[in-house]
Amino acid sequence: MQPPFHRLAEFVSLTSQDMDVMNGWLAGYRKVSRLRTLRREGDPVTGVYFLLEGWVCSSLMLRNGRRQIAKVHLPGDMLGIPSLVLPTAGETLEAVTDIKVSLIPAAAIGELFEHRPRLAIGLFLNAQMEHVALTQKLSWVGAGNAMERMSAFLLDLFARLDAGRLTEGGRFDFPLTQPQLGELLGLTAVHVNRTLKRLDQTGFIVRGRGWLRIADLAGLQSLAPNLPPRFSGPAAWSRLGGQPAAQILTWP
Amino acid sequence: MQPPFHRLAEFVSLTSQDMDVMNGWLAGYRKVSRLRTLRREGDPVTGVYFLLEGWVCSSLMLRNGRRQIAKVHLPGDMLGIPSLVLPTAGETLEAVTDIKVSLIPAAAIGELFEHRPRLAIGLFLNAQMEHVALTQKLSWVGAGNAMERMSAFLLDLFARLDAGRLTEGGRFDFPLTQPQLGELLGLTAVHVNRTLKRLDQTGFIVRGRGWLRIADLAGLQSLAPNLPPRFSGPAAWSRLGGQPAAQILTWP
DNA sequence: CGTCCTGTTGAATAAAATCAACTACGGTGG
DNA sequence: CCACCGTAGTTGATTTTATTCAACAGGACG
Numbered sequence: 232m233q234p235p236f237h238r239l240a241e242f243v244s245l246t247s248q249d250m251d252v253m254n255g256w257l258a259g260y261r262k263v264s265r266l267r268t269l270r271r272e273g274d275p276v277t278g279v280y281f282l283l284e285g286w287v288c289s290s291l292m293l294r295n296g297r298r299q300i301a302k303v304h305l306p307g308d309m310l311g312i313p314s315l316v317l318p319t320a321g322e323t324l325e326a327v328t329d330i331k332v333s334l335i336p337a338a339a340i341g342e343l344f345e346h347r348p349r350l351a352i353g354l355f356l357n358a359q360m361e362h363v364a365l366t367q368k369l370s371w372v373g374a375g376n377a378m379e380r381m382s383a384f385l386l387d388l389f390a391r392l393d394a395g396r397l398t399e400g401g402r403f404d405f406p407l408t409q410p411q412l413g414e415l416l417g418l419t420a421v422h423v424n425r426t427l428k429r430l431d432q433t434g435f436i437v438r439g440r441g442w443l444r445i446a447d448l449a450g451l452q453s454l455a456p457n458l459p460p461r462f463s464g465p466a467a468w469s470r471l472g473g474q475p476a477a478q479i480l481t482w483p
Numbered sequence: 484m485q486p487p488f489h490r491l492a493e494f495v496s497l498t499s500q501d502m503d504v505m506n507g508w509l510a511g512y513r514k515v516s517r518l519r520t521l522r523r524e525g526d527p528v529t530g531v532y533f534l535l536e537g538w539v540c541s542s543l544m545l546r547n548g549r550r551q552i553a554k555v556h557l558p559g560d561m562l563g564i565p566s567l568v569l570p571t572a573g574e575t576l577e578a579v580t581d582i583k584v585s586l587i588p589a590a591a592i593g594e595l596f597e598h599r600p601r602l603a604i605g606l607f608l609n610a611q612m613e614h615v616a617l618t619q620k621l622s623w624v625g626a627g628n629a630m631e632r633m634s635a636f637l638l639d640l641f642a643r644l645d646a647g648r649l650t651e652g653g654r655f656d657f658p659l660t661q662p663q664l665g666e667l668l669g670l671t672a673v674h675v676n677r678t679l680k681r682l683d684q685t686g687f688i689v690r691g692r693g694w695l696r697i698a699d700l701a702g703l704q705s706l707a708p709n710l711p712p713r714f715s716g717p718a719a720w721s722r723l724g725g726q727p728a729a730q731i732l733t734w735p
Numbered sequence: 736c737g738t739c740c741t742g743t744t745g746a747a748t749a750a751a752a753t754c755a756a757c758t759a760c761g762g763t764g765g
Numbered sequence: 766c767c768a769c770c771g772t773a774g775t776t777g778a779t780t781t782t783a784t785t786c787a788a789c790a791g792g793a794c795g
Contacts, residue, residue: 242568276722291622293708295631299622313614315723316494318715321615341723344604348596355596355607358614362565363573365617370543370551372625373669377751379547408773417625419752424775440760456545463570470528471567471593629783660741674783676743692742692792 235283235307235395238360239353242468249350252343256281260333265406269324269332270311276320278336280310285330286406289322290414300415302365303327303407305391312358315340328406356467363460372417375456377426380416382454385436389445390459405443487535487559487647490612491605494720501602504595508533512585517658521576521584522563528572530588532562537582538658541574542666552667554617555579555659557643564610567592580658608719615712624669627708629678632668634706637688641697642711657695 236253239245245253260283263269269280272292280287287304289311301322304310314320315337343351364387371383392403409427410420418426430436435451437444445451452458463470488505491497497505512535515521521532524544532539539556541563553574556562566572567589595603616639623635644655661679662672670678682688687703689696697703704710715722 291618291709293622293626295627295708297626297708299626301618301621313611313618316608316611316615316714316719317712318718321712322618337722338724341604341720341725344596344600344607344723348600348603351600351603351607352593352596355603355610356568358607358610359565359568362610362614362617363568365614365621366543366553366565366574369553369617369621369624370545372621374545374549374551374666375547409775410773414626420773421753421775422751424773425751428775456547456549457543460569460573462568466570467568468593470589471596472590473593661743662741671784672741673743673785676741677783680743 237395238307238309238357239350241353241360241462241464242356243349243353243473244465244468245349245353249347252347252350256333256335256339257283258333260331262329262331263326264329265326267326269326270320272320272323274320276311276314276317276337278334278338279312279315279340280324281333281335282306282308282310283331283333285332286327287324287330287332288327288411288415289324291322298414299417300411302361302368303388303415305397306395309335309354309357312354312361327411328404352468352471352473360460360462363462367457367460371456377416377418377422378429378454379456380418381412381423381426381430382435382451383456384412384416385443385445386448386451386455387459389448400444401446401448402442402444404441405438406441489647490559490561490609491602493605493612493714493716494608495601495605495725496717496720497601497605501599504599504602508585508587508591509535510585512583514581514583515578516581517578519578521578522572524572524575526572528563528566528569528589530586530590531564531567531592532576533585533587534558534560534562535583535585537584538579539576539582539584540579540663540667541576543574550666551669552663554613554620555640555667557649558647561587561606561609564606564613579663580656604720604723604725612712612714615714619709619712623708629668629670629674630681630706631708632670633664633675633678633682634687634703635708636664636668637695637697638700638703638707639711641700652696653698653700654694654696656693657690658693 269287282304284306287310288300289302289304290298290300292298310324314322343354371380375383389398392398397403409423412423413420427438431438435447437446521539534556536558539562540552541554541556542550542552544550562576566574595606623632627635641650644650649655661675664675665672679690683690687699689698
C-alpha cells in the first residue's frame with residue numbers, strides 16, 4: 232500500500248523535507264476495527280487524524296435524539312481538523328470499516344505554520360476543499376428531495392473513490408448501512424430503502440451486499456441537483472503566489 | 484467605527500507587523516449597496532473579502548431551481564475563502580444590507596503563509612470556526628424540523644451578533660426577508676411565516692419590521708437541537724505550540 | 736399611480752415520517 | 766455447535782409535516 236498523500240500534495244509542490252515530515256506521521260499508525268469510535272464528541276482534542284485505509288464517518292449528536300453524519304471520510308483524508316478550535320471535540324469519529332489511521336499531534340500542526348509553509352498551505356487548502364464539499368452537501372440536504380440527495384451523495388462518493396483509485400468499472404465497496412445513509416442524508420432508514428429501490432429498479436444503480444455499482448452515470452447525474460466540485464490543483468497555489476520548488480529556500 | 488479585527492486576533496497574539504498587514508487590507512474598502520452581488524457563482528476568483536460593515540449572504544444555486552443560503556456573514560467575517568481552491572467561485576456573495584467590504588488579493592494570502600505565520604494560523608483557525616459552524620448548521624437542517632431549525636438559527640445569529648456587540652437587550656437589526664430565511668433553512672417562505680408566527684405567539688420572540696427581539700432566551704434554547712459552538716480562543720493556539728508574542732522573532 | 740415583493744392566511748396536496756410486521760444475517764454466549 | 770438476540774433490509778398502511786396553490790393587504794420604489 233502506498234500512503235495516500237495525494238491530498239496535501241494536490242495543490243503545492245513539496246520539498247523533500249516536507250515529504251520527510253509527512254512520512255514521520257505514518258510511523259505510528261494504528262488499526263481500529265469496524266464500528267469502534269476513534270474519538271467521541273466532547274473528548275479532549277489532542278491532534279488530527281490522517282486516514283490511511285478504510286472509511287470513517289464524522290457525526291454530531293442532537294438533543295432531539297437524532298444523529299447527523301457530516302461526512303464519510305475516505306483514505307487520504309485528514310479528520311478532526313475543525314475541532315482544533317474547540318475546547319473539546321465537536322464531532323464523533325467512528326470507523327465504518329476496519330481502518331488504519333495515524334494521529335498527528337496538535338503541536339506538529341503548529342510547527343508546519345512556523346517552519347513548513349508549503350505544507351501549511353497544503354493543509355489550509357485541503358481544509359477549504361472540505362469546506363466546499365460540506366457546503367455542497369448542505370445544499371442538497373437543504374434544498375433537495377430524497378432522490379436528489381441520494382444521487383448527489385452517490386455521485387460525490389463515486390468521484391472521491393475514483394480519485395483514490397478505489398473503483399472498478401463503476402463498482403466499489405459500499406459498507407454503509409441504510410440507517411447510516413439516513414443519518415447522512417437527513418432521511419429515515421425506511422425512506423432510504425425506498426429511494427434505493429427506485430434507483431435500482433430504474434437501472435441507475437446495482438446493489439450487492441457490501442458493494443454498489445453505478446450502472447448509468449449520466450442518468451444519476453441528471454437526477455442530482457449539482458455535480459461534485461472540481462478543484463484547481465496547482466493553479467490554486469499559483470494564484471496565491473506559489474513558486475516552483477527549486478526556487479524556494481528550504482528550512483535548514 | 485473600529486475595524487472588526489476580532490476574528491483573526493481571536494486565537495493568536497499578533498505582532499505589530501501583523502497589525503500593519505491587517506491595516507493595509509482596510510485601505511481600499513468599498514461600499515456595496517443592498518441586494519447587490521459582490522461575486523457570483525462561476526466568477527473568477529481574485530481573492531477573499533473582509534466584511535467591515537453590514538450583512539452578506541453566501542448562496543449556491545441548484546439545478547432544481549432552488550437556492551441554498553449557506554451562511555449569513557456578519558461584520559468581521561472573511562468571505563469567499565473556500566473558493567480559493569476552485570477555478571471559479573463556488574458561491575454567490577450578495578449584500579443583504581448596505582455594506583463596507585475590502586478585497587484581499589489572493590497573493591496577499593499566500594504571503595501570509597510565507598512571511599506572517601501567526602496571521603496564517605489565525606486565518607486557518609478562523610476558517611475552521613466557519614467549518615464548525617457549517618457542520619452545526621447542516622445538523623439542524625438535516626435532522627431538525629422547522630421549529631428546531633428556526634430556533635437554532637436565531638440563537639446562532641444572536642450569539643454572533645452579541646459577540647460583535649450588535650445587540651441591545653436581546654434586540655437586534657434583522658434585515659432578512661422570510662423568503663431568504665426559507666432559503667437559509669431549507670423551508671418554504673410560507674412555512675417560515677407560520678413558524679415565526681408560532682414563536683411570536685408563544686412569546687419567545689418579538690418581531691418588528693427590520694428588527695427582532697429574543698424575549699425568552701431559555702425558551703428558545705429549549706427548542707433548539709444544539710447550542711451555538713463555543714470556541715477555545717488562545718487555548719487553541721497554545722495547543723498548537725503557540726508562543727507569546729515577545730519570544731517570537733519577527734520578520735525583518 | 737401602478738407594479739412588484741413581502742408578509743399573511745386558508746385549503747388542498749405531496750413528501751417523508753411513523754408504525755408495524757416479517758425475513759435474513761452476524762455475532763455471542765451457553 | 767447451536768440457539769438466541771439484535772440489527773439490517775424490506776414492504777404495506779397510516780399519519781404528520783411541509784409544500785403547493787391561491788388570494789389579499791401593505792410597503793417600497795420607479
